[in-house]
Amino acid sequence: MKKIGITCYPTVGGSGIIATELGKLLAQQNYEVHFITSSLPFRLDCINPNIYYHEVTLTHYPVFQYPPYDLALAAKMAEVIEREELDILHVHYAMPHAISAILARDLASHDVKIVTTLHGTDITVLGFDKLFKRMITYGIENSDAVTAVSQGLVNQTKNHLHVKKDIEVIYNFVNEADYQKKERTFLKEHYQIKPNEKVIIHISNFRKVKRIGDVIDTFANINQSIPSKLIFAGDGPELQTAMEQVKKLQLEDQVIFLGKQKNISELLSIADLKLLMSEQESFGLVLLEAMACEVATIGTDVGGIPEVIKDGETGYIVDVGDAERASELALRLLNDEELLERFSKQARRRMEENFSSDTIISQYIQLYERLLR
Numbered sequence: 001m002k003k004i005g006i007t008c009y010p011t012v013g014g015s016g017i018i019a020t021e022l023g024k025l026l027a028q029q030n031y032e033v034h035f036i037t038s039s040l041p042f043r044l045d046c047i048n049p050n051i052y053y054h055e056v057t058l059t060h061y062p063v064f065q066y067p068p069y070d071l072a073l074a075a076k077m078a079e080v081i082e083r084e085e086l087d088i089l090h091v092h093y094a095m096p097h098a099i100s101a102i103l104a105r106d107l108a109s110h111d112v113k114i115v116t117t118l119h120g121t122d123i124t125v126l127g128f129d130k131l132f133k134r135m136i137t138y139g140i141e142n143s144d145a146v147t148a149v150s151q152g153l154v155n156q157t158k159n160h161l162h163v164k165k166d167i168e169v170i171y172n173f174v175n176e177a178d179y180q181k182k183e184r185t186f187l188k189e190h191y192q193i194k195p196n197e198k199v200i201i202h203i204s205n206f207r208k209v210k211r212i213g214d215v216i217d218t219f220a221n222i223n224q225s226i227p228s229k230l231i232f233a234g235d236g237p238e239l240q241t242a243m244e245q246v247k248k249l250q251l252e253d254q255v256i257f258l259g260k261q262k263n264i265s266e267l268l269s270i271a272d273l274k275l276l277m278s279e280q281e282s283f284g285l286v287l288l289e290a291m292a293c294e295v296a297t298i299g300t301d302v303g304g305i306p307e308v309i310k311d312g313e314t315g316y317i318v319d320v321g322d323a324e325r326a327s328e329l330a331l332r333l334l335n336d337e338e339l340l341e342r343f344s345k346q347a348r349r350r351m352e353e354n355f356s357s358d359t360i361i362s363q364y365i366q367l368y369e370r371l372l373r
């Protein structure tokens with residue numbers, strides 16, 4: 001049985017979801033999986049004899065102004081590599097996880113291969129910080145293999161960081177058992193959504209990069225033409241500004257702010273359209289989750305979004321900031337039941353054909369096997 005260590009950000013977020021679901025599926029495929037994280041990954045909700053969890057703990061010595069998390073992580077990684085005799089250490093995010101992994105590989109007396117998966121923010125945000133640019137490049141060049149979640153992200157990484165390393169695209173996936181359309185009409189009553197109202201949904205961590213203002217502007221236009229409700233799920237720094245904008249536009253009765261939610265597939269099951277108006281998005285896992293639940297999507301022409309949405313087939317692609325065009329296309333879909341139904345079925349099919357967990361997990365396994373040959 002091969003042994004793999006996985007490090008990710010354990011809190012809510014696409015990269016944590018992918019890393020955890022990957023670990024859970026590998027554990028079913030005869031891999032012994034060791035999560036090395038600062039807290040229990042939020043999706044690690046199952047008991048499996050092949051899954052272990054090693055917590056990175058920080059010691060607060062008064063001499064340290066800031067507790068050195070990255071070093072504590074490296075020390076824990078080295079300890080687990082040696083004790084458990086890991087074959088692979090798969091880290092999600094170059095910064096800081098790949099750097100800690102490289103240090104751990106040097107420290108440990110047992111040989112291990114490092115796989116780094118790029119998820120975006122390290123490249124598209126931190127990569128533009130001069131201080132971090134060299135560090136991220138170092139993390140990429142010194143990994144044994146590097147993957148990225150879209151071709152868009154590979155291009156951005158190559159163009160911006162000028163790395164020579166081969167970067168393989170391995171797309172994100174969803175857990176199909178959980179993400180599928182369910183009969184949840186009662187939820188509409190619960191949220192006082194009338195049967196004739198269309199439901200538009202946005203799910204994110206409300207960071208500036210998500211351009212929540214454009215989601216609200218798009219919805220405001222839609223709502224002028226057809227009875228509709230906008231559901232917001234998630235929380236983050238831009239939530240307050242979003243609430244103020246909704247109030248200013250007198251849309252309080254049409255917009256439902258739910259905060260962080262766990263059962264996303266249930267909410268998606270009552271949605272007609274998902275909006276993602278981001279200015280950066282390496283993949284947009286929420287789009288794939290929506291597609292799995294047979295929801296049509298509209299997203300911006302950035303990063304990996306055009307690789308996920310098939311423009312004119314499962315949804316539409318618009319320019320960043322073009323709320324006008326987004327609402328025009330949304331109305332085209334929402335006013336035509338047949339078209340909406342066709343897009344939603346094609347969305348599910350596209351997810352099954354291109355982003356199924358079986359396909360993606362076998363790509364990761366092939367990569368691990370190649371490294372261990």
Ligand code: GMT
Nearest residue numbers: 013014015119120280281282283284285
């Ligand atoms: O979107 C975020 O702010 C969260 C971030 C994360 O760490 O989970 O998401 C990134 O990784 C996801 C999983 O690969 C991608 O689906 C998101 O597109 C990516 N976010 C950005 O590129 C902004």
